[in-house]
Amino acid sequence: MSDMWAAQLVAPSTFTDVRVPAPSPAALAPGEVLLRVRAGAICGSDMPLFKGAVQLQGGLGNHPDGAPPGPGCPMHEVVGDVVASRHPGFTPGTTAVGWALGQDALAELVVTEGDSLTPDDGTLPPAHAVVAQPLACVIYAVERMGDVTGQRVAVLGQGPIGMLFSHVLKTAGAAHVVGVDRVDRSEQARTFGVDEPVRASCDRWVASLAPADRPHVVVESIGHQVGTLGCAVDAAADGGLVYYFGVPDDLVYPVPMHTFFRKDLTLRAGTTKDRGRVLRLAQHYLREHPSILDAYVTDRLPMTRVQEAYDRAAAPRAGQLKVVLEA
Template sequence: MWAAQLVAPSTFAHVSVPAPLAAALAPGEVLLRVRAGAICGSDMPLFKGAIQRQGGLGNHPDGAPPGVGCPMHEVVGEVVASRHPGFAPGVTAVGWALGQDAIAELCVTEGDSLVPDDGRLTPPEAVVVQPLACVIYAVERMGDVAGRRVAVLGQGPIGVLFSHVLAARGARVVGVDRVDRSAAAPGFGFDFVHASCDRWVESLAPADRPDVVVESIGHQVGTLACAIEAAAPGGLVYYFGVPDDMVYPVPMHTLFRKDLTLRAGTTKDRPRVLRAAQDYLREHPAILDAYVTHRVPMSRVQEAYDLAAAPRAGQLKVVVEAA
């Protein structure tokens, strides 16, 4: 089968490798023919050559080089074979490729991290269900946000989904980003601040401090400290995403004196939140056109990742689609 493989930092090669065998599936596994995938921020460290640490996505041990088809876990695919009771051959499924190996014709994943596609959307649209499910799960863990001031640090592909879901639940949302996201603000329901996080924090008056701060930038440690500094006393700081570093320095004195709560965590109860994301897109179909800004053929995967690695105004989700 065809696949892409990282052969150097930020450098893919096209390779031909043996296809996974249906007979080799373990109980609960599903073999997918990939129809579309989307690039997540958590793919970027591996793409750029970082070592995957304990707690990352997929099943690779610490320090292992990226495997064939890596790194991509947001996937829509047709079921070729299944040892999961919820999926039969011919069904289209959406969710997680747990091996992060979806830049390929075929990949194997767990059926418990998928749901059947409802057929309303094209594969490049349906793949949005996976990141939206992660956001919905995180927002559920924040409790009732109606009427609360919420700041979302980072208004890239994940940040704008947080803003939309939080605004739909009645929060007053401000989004902060170094990249000019002003064009996205009206459609995703946030007031935009074009600034670095540290300069935005310095500008905050006490009455403007948010009750909830979502750190959706990741990939360095400094913005977590900004989120803690920004939060109002008694507030919540939610660190979203897979951490790149094993240890993050936290301004513990500020966390203590402000009586803050710091939360993080992976997405659980995946079938339920995937279905919730499908329902959300039925209710808010207009966000899809604004959200998926780039569709690139799988054969040009290098171009797709180069785009995703360089955030810019007017660019949100980059999706790759099979021929």
């Protein structure tokens, strides 16, 4: 069996290069696709594993519960050329974009489920085409919010996912989009439809809100802590919706239940389903709004600079959004 390159976490926030056995096309299960990775993007949900968190529940792919991440982890946003396929929608020689379900795309080759991919037509370079994956997650979430036309909305966190939420919500008809972040995001605010960029922690922003300024929809896209969900509940207007986005790091999150009850709020969360459909919607969205791509993909590095790429993603700064690795 031949081997391949992969990045391996050997300590918290520390990668090394390794050689590991390459996946065999003959070993693919029905519905699986083998991709040669062209590009991968770093997601906020990759950060806990990168920083040394232990997977407590629902282990992904090659790192089951309690085990350290295996080779190629953590990366799931991927574009790659199809090397072999046991899925009817993909043939060798074509290109696909979507999820690497094992979160193990920091490698030359990766196996994933065809139902979590969609064909890529090659009109965008891989570093831009990969944006369809996080955008698909955002589109799916906004669909579940119902009609936002004419509503005041707030997005807590204006990193890569939060900026996509701001743009999609504005495009969907939101009347006023507030973007809250500790990092100065004013440079990108107009491009992504943010009417009111706020540089502050979310608790300080909430404390400053007048009753008339409370948003009907609040998206919590900060993640990786429990307190910001309470901020979202405190901020929302009576009868409003709080959408918690992203994979929770903790098994239990406290909610200010008295406030939630008195305000008659709705809380939604959940993983992205119907992935092929929303990936296609995301590709269409990018064709309609190509101007966001250069503003969104701010850092492009070769796969050989994995450590630098993750160090950048772990330390957000003004002017930085999506960090992408290219093979």
